[in-house]
Amino acid sequence: MSAAFEPLPFAPGYRRVAGEIAARILDRTLKVGESLPSELELATQFGVNRSMIREALRELESADLIARRRGTKRLVVVRPAAAQIAGRLRQAFALHDVTVREVWEMLEVLEPPAAQAAAAARTAATLRRIEEAVAAYRAGQREARRAVDGVGEFFRAIAGASGNRVLPLMQEPLLQLLTAALGVLIEAAPPARERIAVAQERICAAIGDGNGELARDWMAKHVRDFRRGFEFCRIELNTPVPFG
Amino acid sequence: MSAAFEPLPFAPGYRRVAGEIAARILDRTLKVGESLPSELELATQFGVNRSMIREALRELESADLIARRRGTKRLVVVRPAAAQIAGRLRQAFALHDVTVREVWEMLEVLEPPAAQAAAAARTAATLRRIEEAVAAYRAGQREARRAVDGVGEFFRAIAGASGNRVLPLMQEPLLQLLTAALGVLIEAAPPARERIAVAQERICAAIGDGNGELARDWMAKHVRDFRRGFEFCRIELNTPVPFG
DNA sequence: ATAGTATGATTGTCGGACAATATGGCCATC
DNA sequence: GATGGCCATATTGTCCGACAATCATACTAT
Numbered sequence: 001m002s003a004a005f006e007p008l009p010f011a012p013g014y015r016r017v018a019g020e021i022a023a024r025i026l027d028r029t030l031k032v033g034e035s036l037p038s039e040l041e042l043a044t045q046f047g048v049n050r051s052m053i054r055e056a057l058r059e060l061e062s063a064d065l066i067a068r069r070r071g072t073k074r075l076v077v078v079r080p081a082a083a084q085i086a087g088r089l090r091q092a093f094a095l096h097d098v099t100v101r102e103v104w105e106m107l108e109v110l111e112p113p114a115a116q117a118a119a120a121a122r123t124a125a126t127l128r129r130i131e132e133a134v135a136a137y138r139a140g141q142r143e144a145r146r147a148v149d150g151v152g153e154f155f156r157a158i159a160g161a162s163g164n165r166v167l168p169l170m171q172e173p174l175l176q177l178l179t180a181a182l183g184v185l186i187e188a189a190p191p192a193r194e195r196i197a198v199a200q201e202r203i204c205a206a207i208g209d210g211n212g213e214l215a216r217d218w219m220a221k222h223v224r225d226f227r228r229g230f231e232f233c234r235i236e237l238n239t240p241v242p243f244g
Numbered sequence: 245m246s247a248a249f250e251p252l253p254f255a256p257g258y259r260r261v262a263g264e265i266a267a268r269i270l271d272r273t274l275k276v277g278e279s280l281p282s283e284l285e286l287a288t289q290f291g292v293n294r295s296m297i298r299e300a301l302r303e304l305e306s307a308d309l310i311a312r313r314r315g316t317k318r319l320v321v322v323r324p325a326a327a328q329i330a331g332r333l334r335q336a337f338a339l340h341d342v343t344v345r346e347v348w349e350m351l352e353v354l355e356p357p358a359a360q361a362a363a364a365a366r367t368a369a370t371l372r373r374i375e376e377a378v379a380a381y382r383a384g385q386r387e388a389r390r391a392v393d394g395v396g397e398f399f400r401a402i403a404g405a406s407g408n409r410v411l412p413l414m415q416e417p418l419l420q421l422l423t424a425a426l427g428v429l430i431e432a433a434p435p436a437r438e439r440i441a442v443a444q445e446r447i448c449a450a451i452g453d454g455n456g457e458l459a460r461d462w463m464a465k466h467v468r469d470f471r472r473g474f475e476f477c478r479i480e481l482n483t484p485v486p487f488g
Numbered sequence: 489a490t491a492g493t494a495t496g497a498t499t500g501t502c503g504g505a506c507a508a509t510a511t512g513g514c515c516a517t518c
Numbered sequence: 519g520a521t522g523g524c525c526a527t528a529t530t531g532t533c534c535g536a537c538a539a540t541c542a543t544a545c546t547a548t
Contacts, residue, residue, distance in 0.1 A: 012499085012500060012501090013500075013501070014302060014500085014501095018306075022335075025339075026335065026338060026339065032339070038528075038529055038530085039529075039530070040528090040529075040530095048501080048502085049501060049502050049503070050502095050503095051295060051298075051500095051501070051502075051503095052500085052501065052502085054295075054299055054530090054531090055298055055299055055302045055500095056302075058258060058299045058300075058302040058303045058306070059302045059303070059305065059306040060306075061303065062262075062302070062303040062304075062306035062307050063306050063332065063335070064336075065335070071510090072510075072511095073509075073510050073511080073528090073529060073530060074510090074511095074529080074530090079336070079339040079340060080332075080335070080336040080339065085332070085333060085336050088307065088324075088329070088332055089329060089333075089413070091266075091270065091307070091309070091324070092308075092323070092324040092329050092413060093410065093413070094270060095269075095270065095276070095323040095324065096323060096409055096413075097409075098409050098410055102408045102409055102410045103410060105361075105408055105410075106408065106410045106411065106414065109353065109354065109357045110353065110354075113353045117349075164346045164349055164350065165340055165342050165346055166337065166342055166346045166347060166349075166350045166418075167350065169333070169336065169337070169340075170350065170414050174410075256530085256531060256532090257531075257532070258531085258532095282497075282498055282499085283498075283499070284497090284498075284499095292532080292533085293532060293533050293534075294533095294534095295531095295532075295533075295534090296531085296532065296533085298499090298500090299531095315541090316541075316542095317497090317498060317499060317540070317541050317542085318498080318499090318541090318542095
């Protein structure tokens with residue numbers, strides 16, 4: 001073992017302050033929904049200048065550990081939701097030049113087990129959400145924009161019904177990244193819309209019956225079908241995903 | 245449609261500045277590795293005070309879009325790596341009281357297809373990394389700490405070999421979260437160590453042969469085996485994941 | 489070529505200041 | 519009692535100026 005010296009760990013004040021506050025949030029000393037003390041009070045408590053506190057708060061804000069309620073002044077502790085996490089991941093994917101194909105492959109991996117789990121863990125409420133998503137898709141099918149949103153909501157409803165709270169968090173960035181490609185597909189291939197509707201209905205029915213295998217298989221087919229649609233529309237899957 | 249008014253979108257200066265810079269990074273005007281202008285220069289360019297620039301920089305730093313090279317002063321543009329993303333996600337999972345079981349279920353979903361993809365997309369370099377990981381695990385098997393690290397590196401090598409750059413990013417937080425539980429398992433059930441070694445070797449061999457189905461099946465068995473280990477050791481899977 | 493030194497640039501931290509706005513209490517009106 | 523107007527105060531957003539510590543660089547001496 002080479003005994004190369006590690007660089008001395010030193011963090012500037014704003015980082016240490018942010019770390020302290022973050023630790024209090026993570027260990028639940030500061031509960032979600034509570035509001036933080038004012039900047040001035042924090043400054044006196046930590047014995048530092050207000051500027052430093054403000055820099056620390058910006059870090060925490062960007063980490064989605066604190067946020068401002070709309071139109072209010074004080075910062076409150078929040079827990080990062082799927083949408084926020086997704087935004088961060090989307091940025092990372094974009095900077096890594098991840099391609100549409102790679103994102104799609106992940107969905108091919110995630111969605112069938114998600115549907116299966118949803119069939120097993122379904123409740124009246126989650127099932128209704130799925131049914132509503134399916135109905136909403138049918139209703140908005142005509143308009144490309146609404147159709148794309150409907151597809152997203154369908155997948156979200158499935159993930160939400162799976163009973164696994166990690167799944168929605170991991171799925172969300174993928175969905176966000178695909179909306180652009182999906183929009184092109186749905187715009188260019190009208191027959192796809194009907195196929196999507198049918199597949200959604202089958203999956204929904206299978207989940208309603210608690211038939212996990214069937215739901216999984218239909219979902220696998222559904223996702224594969226999307227990919228064929230991409231190829232049919234000559235959507236180049238190897239292009240980097242957009243960062244919009 | 246109810247026509248409830250949206251709140252007027254207004255962002256304080258530091259947020260707008262951060263947004264501007266982030267946009268420049270995402271559209272590659274500022275390339276990865278480049279260093280940002282000094283705070284003073286940014287302040288004059290944006291026509292605002294240095295304090296505001298600093299707050300914006302803290303946001304970007306926390307978003308892992310910029311970072312300081314170790315021991316240096318200037319901030320450079322970086323692209324968030326798996327480890328950074330993982331930390332953020334770990335925080336989120338912890339705050340959502342995600343359980344070990346949920347994390348483990350996600351690995352059960354992700355890993356078998358990952359192994360299959362690795363068998364299909366393997367290269368000399370990626371295969372070597374897997375082989376080295378397997379060898380390192382065997383070598384360090386005795387010591388619980390090194391064994392846990394070895395398991396993590398094995399999974400990372402697989403994901404890296406899959407040719408899908410999304411996979412490592414999604415897998416990393418799961419691995420980080422499981423190290424605690426894995427440590428307990430490996431400490432408590434010595435025979436598990438040998439089983440892990442054997443499974444790793446089988447999977448590695450299957451990937452080396454380009455046999456995707458075999459790799460997938462062995463990986464599925466491997467992951468399931470972990471879960472049995474958890475149950476055998478009476479590790480309560482429904483406890484929230486730690487936030488270490 | 490390497491080590492030391494001087495110089496300038498940049499960051500980390502501080503203090504104070506002020507305008508704009510949210511908060512909360514008080515009062516009048518219905 | 520609920521509602522809306524009004525005011526004092528607290529808090530945030532933004533600015534300015536300052537200074538020590540540290541990094542980058544050029545220059546010098548060995």
